[in-house]
Structure formats: structure tokens, C-alpha cells
Amino acid sequence: MEFYKTTKSHVKQNSPFSRQVFFVCAALVIIAPLIFLFANAISPNIYYHQLSIYIFSALLLIVLFCAPLILYEKPLIQNPNLKNKNVLTLLPFIFLIAFLVWATISTFFALDIRLALFDYGSRNEGLFAYYAYAVIFFCFSLIKDKQQKRILIYLFVGEMCFISLYWIIDFFTFHYGFLSLEWEFVTPWCNPNHSGYMLAISIMLSAGMFLFDNHKIAQSLGLAGFCLLIITLGFNNTFGCQLSTLVAMICLSIACLLREKKNYLQLLILWTGYIGSMAIISAILEHNQFGISSYWQNFKGLFKDVFLITSNNANANTAGTNRWGLWKECFRNIREHPIFGIGINCQRIDNPLIESGRPHNELLQFTSTMGLPAGIFYLLAIIFTGIISIKQIKKIDAYSLICLFGAMGYFLSSFFGVSLTYTFPYFLIFLALGLNGIDHKKPSQNNCLSNKNIIQ
Numbered sequence: 422m423e424f425y426k427t428t429k430s431h432v433k434q435n436s437p438f439s440r441q442v443f444f445v446c447a448a449l450v451i452i453a454p455l456i457f458l459f460a461n462a463i464s465p466n467i468y469y470h471q472l473s474i475y476i477f478s479a480l481l482l483i484v485l486f487c488a489p490l491i492l493y494e495k496p497l498i499q500n501p502n503l504k505n506k507n508v509l510t511l512l513p514f515i516f517l518i519a520f521l522v523w524a525t526i527s528t529f530f531a532l533d534i535r536l537a538l539f540d541y542g543s544r545n546e547g548l549f550a551y552y553a554y555a556v557i558f559f560c561f562s563l564i565k566d567k568q569q570k571r572i573l574i575y576l577f578v579g580e581m582c583f584i585s586l587y588w589i590i591d592f593f594t595f596h597y598g599f600l601s602l603e604w605e606f607v608t609p610w611c612n613p614n615h616s617g618y619m620l621a622i623s624i625m626l627s628a629g630m631f632l633f634d635n636h637k638i639a640q641s642l643g644l645a646g647f648c649l650l651i652i653t654l655g656f657n658n659t660f661g662c663q664l665s666t667l668v669a670m671i672c673l674s675i676a677c678l679l680r681e682k683k684n685y686l687q688l689l690i691l692w693t694g695y696i697g698s699m700a701i702i703s704a705i706l707e708h709n710q711f712g713i714s715s716y717w718q719n720f721k722g723l724f725k726d727v728f729l730i731t732s733n734n735a736n737a738n739t740a741g742t743n744r745w746g747l748w749k750e751c752f753r754n755i756r757e758h759p760i761f762g763i764g765i766n767c768q769r770i771d772n773p774l775i776e777s778g779r780p781h782n783e784l785l786q787f788t789s790t791m792g793l794p795a796g797i798f799y800l801l802a803i804i805f806t807g808i809i810s811i812k813q814i815k816k817i818d819a820y821s822l823i824c825l826f827g828a829m830g831y832f833l834s835s836f837f838g839v840s841l842t843y844t845f846p847y848f849l850i851f852l853a854l855g856l857n858g859i860d861h862k863k864p865s866q867n868n869c870l871s872n873k874n875i876i877q
Contacts, residue, residue: 439488443497444569446484447561450477450850451573454619454843455580457609458587461601471545474842478556485560497563510809510861516802517558520787520795524551524765527791531764532771540766541778546842548765557846561853570820570854574626574827575639577847581623582646584608585653592656606657610843614781617659618834618844622851624650625669625830629823632677632687644691648698655702660719661741661781661837669830670695676822679814744837747780754789762792783835803832806852809859821858827851 453473489496503511528548531537540547564570588606591597598608610616627650630643654663674692677684703715714722726740738746754763754771763771767790769778780786788796810817810825817825831848 439484439492439494439497440566442488443481443484443560444564444566446480447564447569448573448576450481450557450846451576452580453477454584454609457843458584461609462597471542471842474550474553474557474846477846478553478560481560482556485563505863506861507863509805510859512805513802513809513856516798516805517555520798520802521551521555523795523798524548524787524791527761527795528765530761532767533764536767536770537765544766544841546766546840550842553842554846554849558849558853561850562857564854565857567818567820567858570824570858571634573850573854574630574820574823577827578623578627578630578643578646581619582627582649585620585649588653589656606653613657613659614661614838615841615844617654617657617662618831618838619847620650620654620657621662621666621669621830621834622827622847623830624654624666625673626823626827626851628670628673628691629819629826631691632673632684633680633819633823635819644694647691648694651695651698652702655699655706655716656713658713658719659837660714660722662834663716663719664723665833665836666830669826669833672829673826676811676814676826679811680822741837743776744781747775747777748782748785750775751780751782751785751789755785755793758789758792760792760794762788762790762795765790779839781837781839783838783840786839806856810855813860816860818858821855823855824851824858825855828855 457473485497488494525548528534528537536547538547538549539545540550564573588598588608592605596605598605602608602611604611604613607613607616610619624647627643627647631640631647634640634643651666654666670692674688677688699716703717706713706715707718726745728734729737729740730745738749750768750772754768766778768775768780780789784796784800787799806825810822814822828848828851831844831851835848
């Protein structure tokens, strides 16, 4: 018994080394796009690694469980003590777990179980990828240190600014992106829509840096990066991401004023940068032969698409770059297979004549392939994240709030896009980093703590 006590007392309870190793692995996941960018420069055929999501999730798990054992330190996972948690703040996690469970159940009813499990080799996003997503989300939810969050935000915004500068220089000089992937403003991803989602995340992160970061240099860099990324998004010409960024900016402005009314001057500067950057890129694109639509031209196209749909025009299916026809196909699948859907990745099995194997709307994609319950669980997780964030807008730390808006940038863009193994994880990463900054204590506990402080 005495030996047991001696051994136990020698365990390093508070050594930060294993946490630092874990953080380095998390940072590696964050800068993966930059690694793939250089990999593409070496080999044009390598624009992303199909197994990267599995490699990163396995690496994080190994470090999470093995590093503390090897270093004889306290485990990184602590007892969550759910009895003292506010149930409302746990709902996003509960609904995300329910979403994954239903995705698993729906696989047994898929039109093609093999596709539902593994997907086509060129995309590799079957059910097993969703489990890898869950691992990534779980691991990043353990990073609660504010300074570590700050570093991860800086890394992501910094690499996206570097990639943006690379794209712009390449566009006006070598056209390497077009020669290697037949698209400009894409590398290391394989489609402008995909790179647009990453721009949407980084735009909101940089805007958050300018509004909420207390470091003056970070604020200045955030504003500069924001303007650069807005200009790059104009070159990228993905209108879904442009529209979602506008909506996210409106939400960010409301949150900023709710948090601190005197921030209106910073908001004015941010919106000036936003409109000014849009004007600059639109002026460049409207007087050139690049074949890229300006922001203003894209917004005009939106009204035309809405008119096509509302007027039941024969060409309505072409609205939104043919997305409306794909969305109607999803509505049909939901109506015919409401409980379990048609199965993950089974769109072409259900309709071989469909133009695209994905509907370019993630919520409809999840709902039509996994069933209404999956879509509802996913949407409720996002809705309650928003409700909780509004309720705690004044006390949530700045970096967690910035991460939540980064996740919002992706989520709004996802209404015009598809989930992919090299983009979707970054939504979950910043969602996890934002959610773990929420106060999960019961209201009664917070009142008791406040009273205790008053007495002291």
C-alpha cells in the first residue's frame, strides 16, 4: 500500500509537455493546406492526399492517449463531471453525436452499402470519413488554452494569406494552377468552390481578429488579411461563398455591437475595408478579358436566378449554376426516403442521369442521403450553438468567439457546396475550438460563485 502511494505521488500531474506535443500535432493539421501546396509544386498530380483525414485523426489519437503514458503524466482527457453542466450548453454536442449515430444506422439501408462506407476512390468520403471527422472534432475540443487558440487562428489566417498571394502572383505570371489543375485560385484544392470555403473561414477569422483581438499588431494584420482575402475571393469567383460572407459579416456586426456597443467605430472601418476591397476587385474584373464576373455582376445574377425560380421558368433548373435542379432532386429523395435516405454517396445509384453526384448543399446532402433525422440533428446542433453564443456573447473569450465566426463562414458557404475530406474538417476544428470556450456551468453554480466573490 505504501509503494502504491509513493508511485502515485510521483506521477507528473501538471506537466505541460504532453499537451504541447498534442498542440504541435493540432497545428500540423491546421497548416496541412500549406504542406499540400508545396507538395503540388513538386508533383502537379498531388493536389491533396486522399488519406490525410485518416492520418491526422490517427496521429491526434495516438498522441492523445500515448504521450501521457510514455511521459508518465496525467491523462489529457479529464472527467467532464456532467452533473454540474448546463444541459442547454451540451445540446450541440448531443445533436452532433445523434447525427453520427443516425448516419451509421442509415448506412444499413443504403442503396449501395459499399459506397456509403467508402465512397468513390477519387473522393474517399464514406461513413468511415465521418468517424475521422468526429475524432478531429473531439481532439480539438480538448484545446481550451486561449493562447493556443490564438496561435491556431493566426496560423490559419497566415497560411491562407500566403496562399492568396501565391494565387494572385501565379495568375498574372506563370498560370501554374491552370496548367496543373485547369483552374486558377485553386491549388492545393481541386475546385474553386473548395478553395472558396477555406477563404470564407479565413475571412471571418481575420475579421474577428480585427474586432476582438486585444493585440494592436494582430488587429492591423487582421484587417490587412481581411482585405486581401476579400480581393482573392473576388478572383475566386465563387458566388456562394461571396454571398455567405456578406451574411456572416452582418451576423458578426450584430454580435460585435451586442458584445460592446462602443465597437461601432471598428465596425465602420471593417465595412469600409470590405466595400473598398469589393470595389477594387470589381473595377479590375469589369475592365479585363479574364472572364471572371465581378461581385456586382454576381449579385445581379442572383436576382435573375430568383426570378427564374419564382416564375416557374423552363430554365429554372439552371439557376445557381444548375444547383436548383440538384436541390429539387434532393427534395424528391427526401420525400421518397424520409427516414434513412438513399445512402451516403448514392445519388448516382438512385439517378444515373443526375448532373452531379452531390447536390451542392450540405444540409440537403446529409438529409437526402441519411434521412430527415440526420439533417434535423445537424441543423439543431448549429442552431443551439448560435443560441448559446448569443446568450453568452459578453462573457465568451475573444478567441473562442473568433473561432465560432470562422465556423459560421464555412456553414453558410456549405449551403452552396459539398463536404470534402480536406475542407469539412476545418469547419469542425473551429466549431470545436469555439464551443469549448462556452461556459458549461449551471446558472445556479455561476450565481453561487458570484455571491462567494462578493462575500470575499
